[in-house]
Amino acid sequence: MADFEYQQKELKRGTxxxxxxxxxxxxLCIEKCPKKCLGWSETLGVYGMPAIEPINKEDCISCGxxxxxxxxCAILVERYGKEEKKKKEEH
Amino acid sequence: MAVQPAMPRSWRRETKPHKFCPGCGHGIALRVLGQAIDQLNIQDRMVFGCDIGCSLLAWDFFNVDTVQTHHGRTTPVIVGLKRARPELVCVAYMGDGGGYAIGAQHLVSAAMRNDRITVILINNTQYAMTGGQMAPTTLPGQKTETSPYGRDPDMTGHPTQGPEMVATITPESAYVARGTISRPKQLHKMVTRALENQIAGRGFSFVEILATCPTNWRTNAKNTWKFIEETMPTHFKVGELKVPEAFQAAAGGEGARADG
Known part of the structure; x- marks a missing residue:
């Protein structure tokens, strides 16, 4: 199975x-985001078009x-579990 | 293992990114179908038939047996498959041109006979693969390649109301619904029910899916959502039109929650 390259960002409530x-x-995702925290990225996507990234990182609620x-299926949002949440708070 | 995209198990990963245009609604519709296949665990006994048009780009989309047919002839091919091998789960996947124009007779006949198949029809209001010509589902006033001044209902009629037509001619055991890719959860329920209805051997299952086509609508992301969420539902009412009693009984007190 082919592996896809990825860019991961750790946000407040999830990755x-x-x-x-x-x-x-x-x-489509930029328009649909309820917190309007997505924007165009410097990275290029598969057709040479700009890909997306979370710009207002603080606003993201990891709603998915x-x-x-x-x-x-280019985006994967994973909320932190309870343990990861605790770790974040300790830092 | 490295982080992997949340694709349904039944998707064929090596063919991704898929062949559809950026922002195409087929991707969401096929993801919902893939999730339903995973959920019902029917990947090994399923046949997926695709039509001519943009829907044929789904020919290598799933890791399931796939057949690609002549324009509009997906329904009879899938009906034949189902009659020869009733244990298979057979899905006909087509666009509005294949279902309501050249393949309308087959859709109507299959619905009349209450064949135990699932038909999934993608409605993007025009013939997208050939550059956006006027289709039976084009909205009044909508500009396309062959209606440059907007569709004139006087000359060319009003948009085809497919699910309404199928709901009228099918018996009570059929499942008929219209979903939209802007509500994937509701759509998931509809597609799952359409497959379950076939697996239970009750009758014809038909789901029309309103889908985006930014390339031929010539819209940016904002106007794409506006068109599918505000303009299209004024002519195409989203919801379940015919639900067999078995589903209604199973839903019980939960009620028919239509929003997603």
Whole structure:
């Protein structure tokens, strides 16, 4: 099985993973984000279009709407479990 | 193992990124179908039939047996498969051109006969693969390649109401619904029910899915959402049109929650 390259960012409530090799830069997720925290990235996606990234990192609530509306499964949002949450708070 | 995209197990990973345009609704519709396949665990006994048009780009989408047919002939091919091998779960996947224009007779006949198949029809209001010509589902006033001044209902009629038509001619055991890719959870329920209805051998299952086509609508992301969420539902009402009693009984006190 082919592995896809990814860029992972640790946000307040969860991790945000983007797979640039899948992102076609359609922008549907940017419009659908309830907190408007996504924007265009410096990274290029599969068709040479800008990929996306979380710009307002503080606002992201890791709701996962962006990943459910992505037609290409290019976004993976994983919320922290209880233990990871505790670790974050300690830091 | 490295972090991997949350693709359904039934997707064929080596063919991804898939062949659809950026922002195409097929991706979401097929992800929902993939999740339903995973959930019902039918990957090893399923046949996926795709039509001509953009829907044929799904020919290598799943790790399931796939057949690609002539334009509009997916329904009869899948009906034949189902009759020869009733234990298989057969899904016909087509666009609005294949289902409502050239393949309308087959859709109507299969619905009349109450064949035990699942038909999933993607409605993006035009013939997308050939550059966006006017289709039976084009909205009044909508500009396409072959209706440059907007569709005139006087000359070309109103958009085809597919699920309404199928719901009228099918018996009570059929499942008919219209979903939209802007509500993936509701759509997931509809597609799952459409497959379950076939597996239970009750009758014809039909789901029309409203899908985006930014390439031919010539819209940016914002207007794409606006068109599918605000303009399209004014002509195409989203919801379940015909639900067999078995589902209604199973839902019980939960009620028919239509929103997603």
């Amino acid at each position: 945000f993973t983007l797979f640039p090799g899948l992102c076609k830069g359609c922008g 709407v962006c990943s459910t509306v992505c037609p290409d």
